[in-house]
Amino acid sequence: xxxPLVWVLHSAxxxxxxxxxxxxxxxxxxxxxxxEGDESGITVKKETPHKPPQRLxxxxxxxxxxxxxxxxxxxxxxxxxxxxxxxxxxxxxxxVVYYFRNPDDLRYWYLMTDEDIGxxxxxxxRQSKNEMTALFRGYLSNRRPRDRLLSExxxxxxxxxxxxxxxxxxxxxxxxxxxxxxxxxxxxVIKLRIRGDGRKYMLEAHCDxxxxxxxxxxxxxxxxxxxxxxxxxxxYCKLIASKKSGLLSKQSPMDLHKMTNFRFLLNDxxxxxxxxxIDYIAFERDYNFPFEDNDYYDPWLPINSNSGG
Amino acid sequence: MxxxxxxxxxxxxxxxxxxxxxxxxxxxxxxxxxxxxxVFKRSINTTQVTWQRLQKESTENEIDDESxxxxxxxxxxxxxxDIEEDASLLEHYINKAKHDLGSFEDIEYMDVFDPNKKLxxxxxxxxxxxxxxxxxxHREFIVTVMHAMSRxxxxxxxxxxxxxxxxxxxxEHTGLKRDHWFxxxxxxxxxxxxxxxxxxxxxxxNGAIPNEELHNKxxxxxxxxxxxxxxxxxILFWYGRLVSFNKYPMSVSDFKQLSPIEVAFYGLRQxxxxxxxxxxxxxxxxxxxxxxxxxxxxxxxxxxQTPEQQTxxxxxxxxxxxxxxxxxxxxxxxxxxQYYVMRTDPRNKEPDTASKSHILATKDWWTDFYKTDWKTxxxxxxxxxxxxxxxxxxxxxxxxxxxxxxSEIERDIxxxxxxxEAVEGPVYAIACTDYNSPAALQGWIKGLVQxxxxxxxxxxxxREEKSFMLxxxxxxxxxxxxxxxxxxxxxxxx
Numbered sequence: 152x153x154x155p156l157v158w159v160l161h162s163a164x165x166x167x168x169x170x171x172x173x174x175x176x177x178x179x180x181x182x183x184x185x186x187e188g189d190e191s192g193i194t195v196k197k198e199t200p201h202k203p204p205q206r207l208x209x210x211x212x213x214x215x216x217x218x219x220x221x222x223x224x225x226x227x228x229x230x231x232x233x234x235x236x237x238x239x240x241x242x243x244x245x246x247v248v249y250y251f252r253n254p255d256d257l258r259y260w261y262l263m264t265d266e267d268i269g270x271x272x273x274x275x276x277r278q279s280k281n282e283m284t285a286l287f288r289g290y291l292s293n294r295r296p297r298d299r300l301l302s303e304x305x306x307x308x309x310x311x312x313x314x315x316x317x318x319x320x321x322x323x324x325x326x327x328x329x330x331x332x333x334x335x336x337x338x339x340v341i342k343l344r345i346r347g348d349g350r351k352y353m354l355e356a357h358c359d360x361x362x363x364x365x366x367x368x369x370x371x372x373x374x375x376x377x378x379x380x381x382x383x384x385x386x387y388c389k390l391i392a393s394k395k396s397g398l399l400s401k402q403s404p405m406d407l408h409k410m411t412n413f414r415f416l417l418n419d420x421x422x423x424x425x426x427x428x429i430d431y432i433a434f435e436r437d438y439n440f441p442f443e444d445n446d447y448y449d450p451w452l453p454i455n456s457n458s459g460g
Numbered sequence: 461m462x463x464x465x466x467x468x469x470x471x472x473x474x475x476x477x478x479x480x481x482x483x484x485x486x487x488x489x490x491x492x493x494x495x496x497x498x499v500f501k502r503s504i505n506t507t508q509v510t511w512q513r514l515q516k517e518s519t520e521n522e523i524d525d526e527s528x529x530x531x532x533x534x535x536x537x538x539x540x541x542d543i544e545e546d547a548s549l550l551e552h553y554i555n556k557a558k559h560d561l562g563s564f565e566d567i568e569y570m571d572v573f574d575p576n577k578k579l580x581x582x583x584x585x586x587x588x589x590x591x592x593x594x595x596x597x598h599r600e601f602i603v604t605v606m607h608a609m610s611r612x613x614x615x616x617x618x619x620x621x622x623x624x625x626x627x628x629x630x631x632e633h634t635g636l637k638r639d640h641w642f643x644x645x646x647x648x649x650x651x652x653x654x655x656x657x658x659x660x661x662x663x664x665x666n667g668a669i670p671n672e673e674l675h676n677k678x679x680x681x682x683x684x685x686x687x688x689x690x691x692x693x694x695i696l697f698w699y700g701r702l703v704s705f706n707k708y709p710m711s712v713s714d715f716k717q718l719s720p721i722e723v724a725f726y727g728l729r730q731x732x733x734x735x736x737x738x739x740x741x742x743x744x745x746x747x748x749x750x751x752x753x754x755x756x757x758x759x760x761x762x763x764x765q766t767p768e769q770q771t772x773x774x775x776x777x778x779x780x781x782x783x784x785x786x787x788x789x790x791x792x793x794x795x796x797x798q799y800y801v802m803r804t805d806p807r808n809k810e811p812d813t814a815s816k817s818h819i820l821a822t823k824d825w826w827t828d829f830y831k832t833d834w835k836t837x838x839x840x841x842x843x844x845x846x847x848x849x850x851x852x853x854x855x856x857x858x859x860x861x862x863x864x865x866x867s868e869i870e871r872d873i874x875x876x877x878x879x880x881e882a883v884e885g886p887v888y889a890i891a892c893t894d895y896n897s898p899a900a901l902q903g904w905i906k907g908l909v910q911x912x913x914x915x916x917x918x919x920x921x922x923r924e925e926k927s928f929m930l931x932x933x934x935x936x937x938x939x940x941x942x943x944x945x946x947x948x949x950x951x952x953x954x
Contacts, residue, residue: 242869242870243869243870243871243872244869244870244871245870245871245872245873245874246872247872247873247876250876252879271934271935273935273936273939281880281883281884283879283880283883284880288928288932289932290932290933290934290935292934342873344877348789348790348791348929349727349730349731349790349791349792349797350791370705371702371705371706372705373705373706373707375730375731375733376727376730376731376790376791376797377730377731377732377790377799377801377890378731378785378788378801378803378884378887378890379731379732379733379887380880398694398698400690400694421791421794423791423796423932424789424928424929424932426928426929430876430880431873431876433872433873435873446701447701450697451693454684454685454693455690455693
């Protein structure tokens, strides 16, 4: 079971699916090497003519990947119903979406913190000592970045700043960088098995409705902390539609055919270390909850729609 | 042109009457006589003030390194009471209210026992009396009071926030109300609406429970089509639904008044959930334990054990050692709780061969071989969910029918659920202390022996593990620091 490779993803890893264990590149500094051994210690390189990078007419690796997906798609469409994966789910009671028994399973996730904005919190994603679960841990700091320092003008606004960190699934790319949707079809409930540290994490599902209209369906997960595992059940009807971490007054049910990403977000505002251990993420069918409705409605719809909120 | 003397006298009188309007400027501030008290009002041109202040500071403190800038940012800047103007305003009314406590009009607040809260309500009442119907200076007063609510311990009382809504000018002709969906766009006084919006966001931050009274007051004041009432409606709708995700909600003021032992209790209730948990507090033998703790830390041991864990301990084999795993951190809202765990390593579960050796036949084998029932010796029929198997005229009730037949149903979670049990053993008890030495935990074992008698026979070992939460680095350990003098050596250059 023990794999000599230890996959460790850091928050400096970006959204590129080809990079798995990435590090931040220092852009400000360029080191000079002393080739000839001058006394002054400085050498100046001769100017070479600028060569543009080689651009192929056809990007063959991308074409190879997309050809595989085309073949798979053709096979799937004309195969019987029992073998089609997204329809097979209707016969299943449970369906595990992500689990971390192998270290290779971490390549489906990427991390981000407020370092991109100039903040000072860091995070990492690695396999735990069990070699069965994933560990998302780091340090969250509320220290303001250089861009957002407060002014001494008493009339100026003083907005609050809190650090954030999240781990998100990479989108599935099929044919020529086309983003494929995840299928939430047939099920009713998202089930998690996690072991946290007592903090409030937000589970989010990203919905792409086209033409730049993106919604995040969020739900808070209050972790217990401690050595015992915690099973959390979140039905689809309890996920709240939000835009840029702001809950909308007009709630609509989730479009199950257009979900792209999963995300675990930490946005407490509490400065300190954090740790979240995930065993599996699964779908389940529970007949106590509705299948197509949302539990949230706008009781003041005729007024709220005119006030422009 | 020279005016006649009579006209001059009239003009001088006229200008003397206008004198109160032309106030003298003291420095860059404006003196205002506000209901008997001399209060400094903020000047309009503050950019001049700030520029002069910054110029002075830059000459005094010449900053060479960036580290000095960093040290300044860490100081709290959000408190607006550092400004002299606001502090003087509040203290004026606080002092007045202190002298006025105990008067006949305090019957309204007889049910408020906390003197700080009474002072708050008294202060606002006094300002309302002095301001009058016009409520002059209401914006400054409301802003200062909003920032100073923590001093009065009034954060989680919704009546305190509705009291502040009385400080806005009331009436039909103030120009504040937005009652028509179209005409609301042409109305004035957006600053008051935004102030009310800030007030309602404060309610959401502090965790106060909103009322119908809040909504009714905002609609009477600001109208239906204003951002304040929209915020009041949204908080009324969402507060209960967001709190339901939390199992143990608690208000901000109650959380502030918790002692460290109460924090430990609530933390353990969160870590070890169960209604039947046995919570106990054991003392620490200070002759054996030489560790000294700070003032606010927990000196005793608070332990928790559910009856399920008690039965597991009773079945424990005394030859196998029990481990106490080292200190680990857990959060209870904003505070941390340090806990220890008593557990064992898992055993490889062997099948019970003794029971199989005596049995010659089982039910499963009999039905597969003979295809008859074990007891009645009758033939087994298909569609056994039928109640009346022999009478085909009656309707059949298929109790186990699903979308597909039984053999095709797949379940994924049950294949994965129990993988961690093979690696992690069962937990017997959890305790909370601030001691870091194993000598202090002997008191815990002594106390648990009273209810779990098998513990006396077992050997308990302290297993020290470095937890990430207690030793977490604040900066990324893999990051390369360019300004570090050892950077070049680590990178391989001379």
